[in-house]
Amino acid sequence: MDGYRGFYSRNTLELNPKVVNDIHKRGGTMLGTSRGGHDTAKIVDSIQDRGINQVYIIGGDGTQRGAAAIYEEIRKRGMKVAVVGIPKTIDNDIAVIDRSFGFTTAVEEAQRAISAAHTEAESTENGIGLVKLMGRYSGYIAMYATLASRDVDLCLIPEVPFYLEGEGGINEFVLKRLKENGHMVIVVAEGAGQELLGIEKNTSTRDASGNQLLHDVGLWLSAKLKEHFCATKGEGLNLKYIDPTYMIRAIPSNGSDNVYCTLLAQSGIHGAMAGYTGYTVGPINGRHAYIPIWRVTEKQNQVNIADRMWARLLSSTHQPAFIKPHKDDNEPQQRASD
Ligand SMILES: Nc1ncnc2c1ncn2[C@@H]1O[C@H](COP(=O)(O)OP(=O)(O)O)[C@@H](O)[C@H]1O
Numbered sequence: 001m002d003g004y005r006g007f008y009s010r011n012t013l014e015l016n017p018k019v020v021n022d023i024h025k026r027g028g029t030m031l032g033t034s035r036g037g038h039d040t041a042k043i044v045d046s047i048q049d050r051g052i053n054q055v056y057i058i059g060g061d062g063t064q065r066g067a068a069a070i071y072e073e074i075r076k077r078g079m080k081v082a083v084v085g086i087p088k089t090i091d092n093d094i095a096v097i098d099r100s101f102g103f104t105t106a107v108e109e110a111q112r113a114i115s116a117a118h119t120e121a122e123s124t125e126n127g128i129g130l131v132k133l134m135g136r137y138s139g140y141i142a143m144y145a146t147l148a149s150r151d152v153d154l155c156l157i158p159e160v161p162f163y164l165e166g167e168g169g170i171n172e173f174v175l176k177r178l179k180e181n182g183h184m185v186i187v188v189a190e191g192a193g194q195e196l197l198g199i200e201k202n203t204s205t206r207d208a209s210g211n212q213l214l215h216d217v218g219l220w221l222s223a224k225l226k227e228h229f230c231a232t233k234g235e236g237l238n239l240k241y242i243d244p245t246y247m248i249r250a251i252p253s254n255g256s257d258n259v260y261c262t263l264l265a266q267s268g269i270h271g272a273m274a275g276y277t278g279y280t281v282g283p284i285n286g287r288h289a290y291i292p293i294w295r296v297t298e299k300q301n302q303v304n305i306a307d308r309m310w311a312r313l314l315s316s317t318h319q320p321a322f323i324k325p326h327k328d329d330n331e332p333q334q335r336a337s338d
């Protein structure tokens, strides 16, 4: 129970069909969760002491890295224990697999927040609905929720650096969109633009798992837009900021994720019973596969902005690409012979 520290604090819960009968109808986790607390030696000691021979580890990319460390230690000690990773995170940032469990549920629920933002925005003059969605390093939820809703005018994700001022910046775009439509909807992933908020990679404070602690980009952006609008137009913006992040993560999974979860569970167990170990289960191009854990931890899944999905998003929102014009772009090109 309660993540990795549960192994050695011996916080256990017996699971049987009666106990798990309707857990798919509940949000959150009946097993509890925690950040940090990974002590490989203590975890493997506990597995050894208790004679456990199959370990199923459920979580995101950090959890999978922890599973890889446990697998290595078990291998070193020559123990006959199967270690299996189950990919669960709403962020969809686990590499190699098609998607992680929880992602489609999050995208679906995010629609409700975006719809609310749209309703609020179109009800007032110069109305902006700003929605923050989860995604520390990956903007998948923001990108898919934007594409699904089609109410969004601007989507900001960690993979795309952006800027506020000047040609092609956010301020210019917002003023233009408000002039054209009278209202707009902005979606921002929590990890977007952190460098503008003073978060420096590798120097900022971290949580117990080693993840960077982020500043609230939604609050920051709200303040910046209001400031700019007031300075330029001399009037206020009707900006409504919605932060549904924990409400989205806490809801029960949708039907598609429920079926997916069953497949992950069955596939995970079949592999262990067949004698495999050190793998994460998940679909690759629709086929359920056993993937060496190290393959899913060697990099993180991020939105590829050269891919067609991001191009689709740009054509749906018409937002700027945030490519700053070069200072000397207007100067005549020097000829090769000069
Ligand atoms: N490189 C690593 N080695 C061992 N354990 C790790 C590693 N990275 C993360 N963990 C552990 O995995 C757990 C979950 O990681 P975290 O980043 O909080 O969440 P997520 O699994 O959603 O990415 C934490 O207990 C953390 O200490």
Ligand SMILES: O=P(O)(O)OC[C@H]1O[C@](O)(COP(=O)(O)O)[C@@H](O)[C@@H]1O
Pocket: 059, 060, 088, 089, 090, 091, 102, 134, 135, 136, 137, 190, 207, 249
């Ligand atoms: O505030 P907490 O509990 O640390 O969670 C916030 C983090 O959870 C995440 O959504 C990841 O959650 P999951 O991996 O559980 O889906 C990150 O995007 C976000 O930064």
